[in-house]
Amino acid sequence: MLREAQESPELIRQILSSNNSEYAEFARKLRALDPSSVITIARGSSDNAAGYASYLIPLCTGKVVASLAPSIVTVLRAKLKTPKQFTLVISQSGRSPDIINALECVQTGGALSAAIVNDVDSPVAKMADVLLPQHAGKEGIAATKSVLCTMTCIARLVAEWTDDKKLLSALNELPSVIEQGLKIGLTLDQNALKGVDHVYVLSRGLGLAAAQETALKLKETCGLHAEPFSAAEVRHGPREIVGGNFLVLALALPDSGHDDVIAAANELKAQGAKVLQVDQSILPKMSDTRLSTLVALSVMYPWLSESSKALGHDPDKPKTLKSKVVKTL
16 A cells, blocks of 8 residues: 555656647537536545545536436436536446446436546446546555546646646646655654544545545554544534544645634544644645645555554455455446
């Protein structure tokens, strides 16, 4: 897990120097289509990456983004009407039947589609109107580099679509900032999870995707009950159960509700929870804070790997997950 996370900077450089014509041509198609809305289709860590798109795309384009639950197609058998809509499907393997079926349904309904996929020979890669490869290469069960690569693809697509020169420029500095983040992650307290039964991961805005991904990894690699929450949402009831056996991990990202995330964490600290704060004093700085989600994860992945080992787990060998490719219907 740690080694693969540390491969991310070079892979991101590869993403930014590859598939120039595909990004440029698809950006032209999106500007011509001017989609009424955007649909994402994904599961697992890929869906956490899609969560980043659900904040970045509205911020940059004003378009509403909605996640399509594949069960709407595979279980409920809904026939979707999706003319003049853009669908972004994200999958490491590109082979899960429910993802394939959901993509087929929205394409039949008239949507324009792009696939961010690691396996370029997969059914999803071949079905989509445009393929944007993750360039992540072979990966173990705990997704790290594929998530960072996917989010890079999302940011690049949005930047090309909107001709956002500031975001495009910031992407070029991203690999070196990710390298800094990976080193910082190894300096965080790897024993912070000892004696903890539950973890709330708090953030807001663009940081929520990082909170969702971190909570998933806490369950997958550390064997802990973990839930991600918006700092606003945690105050609506989930705070009631917080006490001394809780760790509150506060991902306070710049320009994404930084002060409110810290305030919410302090409120839960007053209830007895232990708090680990990852904020602007820890995170390496980006010239464009819209990429801070990726920077936060570059800090979290090494910490999660080492924290897993400190708890006596093997982050590369979860007890129940035996395959990288999870096929659901």
